[in-house]
Amino acid sequence: MAGAHKFDQVEYYKPEDLLALDYRPPETGWMDTPVDFRPGTWIYPGKPKHLEYLDLANPRQWAPTDENWKLPENWKEIVLAGIKERLEKYRSFKIFMDICVRCGACADKCHFYIGGGDPKNMPVLRAELLRSVYRNDFTTAGKILGRLAGGRELTVPVIKEWFYYFFQCTECRRCSVFCPYGIDTAEITMMARELLNLLGLNVNWVIEPVANCFKTGNHLGIQPHGLKDTLTFFADDIEEVTGIRVDIPMNKKGADFLFVTPSGDFLADPGTYTCMGYMMLFHELGLNYTWSTYASEGGNFGLFTSHEMIKRLNSKIYAEARRLGVKWIMGGECGHMWRVLHQYMDTMNGPADFLEVPTSPITGTRFEHARSTKMIHIVEFTADLIKHGKLKLDPSQNDLLKVTFHDSCNPARAMGILEEPRYVLRNVCNHFNEMPENTIREKTFCCGGGAGLGTDENMEMRLRGGLPRGNAVRHVQQRHGVNRLTAMCAIDRATLTTVCDYWAPGVKVAGIHELVANALVMKGQKERTINLRLEPINEVEEQPICEVEE
């Protein structure tokens, strides 16, 4: 695969090389096959300054390719004590360690295994990397029979293997859908990463955002005046498109609701267009809402670090809601954020008894399912508006777009928000086609870049992991001329752009509220001739979409 390009560049990888998949296992048994840190398949370690800032263990310079990882002297003791503590603290962890019968239902469900062929990316075997140590040191059979009972001793090569493979899991939980026991593989990965963190083993693509979030309120390190500057820039572009100047309420005390979205929406295209969509919708409805410069991050890379870190980062949202005196909270189009908000926030940082059950000021709908968290997803809010006929929409404004929808792993599998985005899309565009059944809804395929894996030095794994999704996109591109993949997740919008450019070139990525805002007929707007990307809405795009197969 060598050439003029480096391993962190897409051009370095030839599709025919990546597609030459060999699913045959290696000659040696899995316990005797050491990990190979080849470039393009692992992520740079967390920089010591970020570990120090967060009071994390063992900050130092090191590289996975080093022989000596500079582990603490008593590293083994630390890890075994860490496992013991977590087995006692988390009942789910104990159960997931015990109940797997190695039936293999999950084996071919992982995007990394499908696109890579490494047997240790079968979820069952990836979990076995940790489970084998559990058996050896925490079960009677393992203590007596060792390897015969599937146990193995915890050694430095085992730790290296954990680092490699638990950062080749995006915690997407597709495998869990197929597990007859419902083992949550993401939780196993989370536990393994917690244990690795006890030794100072983590990746910079996770730890730097976590440190930034702690310092400035968001993963990207955007400061209050920077956020204001960014939203003002969006308002300028919105005015160019619509002739309307939208408000930018920030840190507004007494607003009805606080709005929180992933900070990727403030920096990276195409998420920025989605952010403009939120602003236009709220303005058009005259909502009394506010942005926050303190809780300026919906995402939570603590989820990819430890439970303690999830809690530390998440605490800002309720704290800010309380400080501003809002009634409830709304969240934007983020993916993993919804696992945290839906499943951890209430018990970690709640109860939010100072807030009210979210109620739409436009339709009067009470979102009873959010009774405990007091936080709803913008797409359910918008779906409710459309259902009640409260939005004037002209779907023909999106007529150049042939749309499909990628269910983001966490909104789909962690909160079950499957119908609302489709309902909204069908109302804001005229051309919508689903990808194959086995690749959407609960069975959706990951983008390959979630859980802190979406960095360029990990490009080979991103392209491999993105193959199943890219293949499904390619299918609807050829069949229906699809040229726009929509998704409700900032990591998706960033990494699926690369996946589509590679596996389904010609398809671009967008958030749902970008399309909503394009179709939204605003009071007093000028005639719309350009969309939020400042592209003409009625002309043929410069590049032909693709060859349509009949």
Next chain:
Amino acid sequence: MAMFKAGDIELEIDEDGFIQEPDKWTEGIATALAVTEGVDDLTDRHWKLVRYLREYYLKFGVAPMIRKLCKDTGFKLNEVYEMFPTGPAKGACKVAGLPKPTGCV
């Protein structure tokens, strides 16, 4: 951590070649960093972009949105790639001594 040498200055760089102490950036360092990006000659157009990034960073502490960079400098995105083949985030930001953006980007 690897070191980057430019004249008599020595700076720490990360795996991607970004300098770790943005405050120590000088135009001489920019010229030397540009060579690592395959840009042997920084023209006035390059400098316009680099100085814009530098000023934005000093004011806001982060890199700007690419759209904002294009709008404020008047360069189209493809022109940015012509100047810095690895693009605005990796190439131009590195030369301007900015940290690499991380997160959902």
